[in-house]
Amino acid sequence: MPVPAGYREQSNPDRNSVEAVWTYLAREDIVHRVLPDGRCDVILRFEFDGGRPIGQIEPLIAGPATSYHLVPITRGVGYAGLRLRPGTAGAVLGVDLPSLADRVFIGQDAIRIAPALASLCAPAQGVEILTSRLVAFVARRQKLDQGSDTFARSLALIDALHTGGGRLSVSDLAKMHGIDERTVRRYIKMSTGLAPKELSMVLQFHRALRLLRDVRLDPASAAAEAGYADQAHMTRVFRKLGGFTPAAMPEVTLANLPL
């Protein structure tokens, strides 16, 4: 799917909390469709002039989502963002992730839940200063919780869920890792902000999207391989999570562009 003009993204090969660093300088008014992806983004929003941030810089936190939302974006507004790896946002931001589900916090609201973000909003000469500020912020913060056993176990569960394309049940995960189902539910909810079923639904939806869009499977085969009961089931999930049907996927949809 086409990337809007002004969008740049760099994935981070290091196995730390940062999955990708991105910037977006909007050169036209658009409505962006944000698809749920089981991740959490930390974003700085600003107005720009010739690629340089001017005026106030505002933090945004996009919590984990279970459904799509439409974000109107105005020409002349820029964003610098970090996509955090699934399961790491709670520790990095020092927030209770489940309470952020399906919500976006802007400006003072974001600072209220994560006061440390205030330090990122000082004036900057260039957009790249904002991205390096975000990266440094995460590098400082991720040491807080990441040595813990709970953290490692949560990541192992999330990785297994990803590897299984969202098709493994809580009972599968429990057996696989030798822990009980209640613990699986608690770890996934705590570390991603979503219940295992919600996260599975998101992962399964993304896999079906890729099977249709990149692999170019026919809808019946894609539905079967993604693990939906039938094509009608896949269509219902696409409507709910993406706001579109498999037959009419919008051109502007970009699974990786959060805002």
Add this chain to the structure above:
Amino acid sequence: MKLGYTIIYVADVPETVAFYEKAFGLKPRLVHESNLYAELDTGSTTLAFAGEPMAAMNELAIRPNRKADVAAGFEIAFVTTDPEAAYGQAVDAGASAVKPPTLTPWGQTVGYVRDLNGCLVELCSPIAG
């Protein structure tokens, strides 16, 4: 058509390679710099390991192999003239004991262990004749 590769998706490729070297004496033939793919020197049919992120990169979804889970429905069989010694070496290296080698009615000695990822590995003597 011929069988070229058996590729097992694993959580940690270098750790798995190190384990196979220590437990079964198999040397790596190739370890990709990404640490997401490796091949062992296993003769004409290659035993290879791919990191679990490779599954998604290949647009696949798989059930990950985990030691605490019930074993998946396949096994790797290594043929050796001394299955008892091989079994001892594997278990000493951290393989889970499943079934010590015993002599079957058809004259083959067969034992089973599970590797660090929970995959079944059979250690057997060559079939006579």
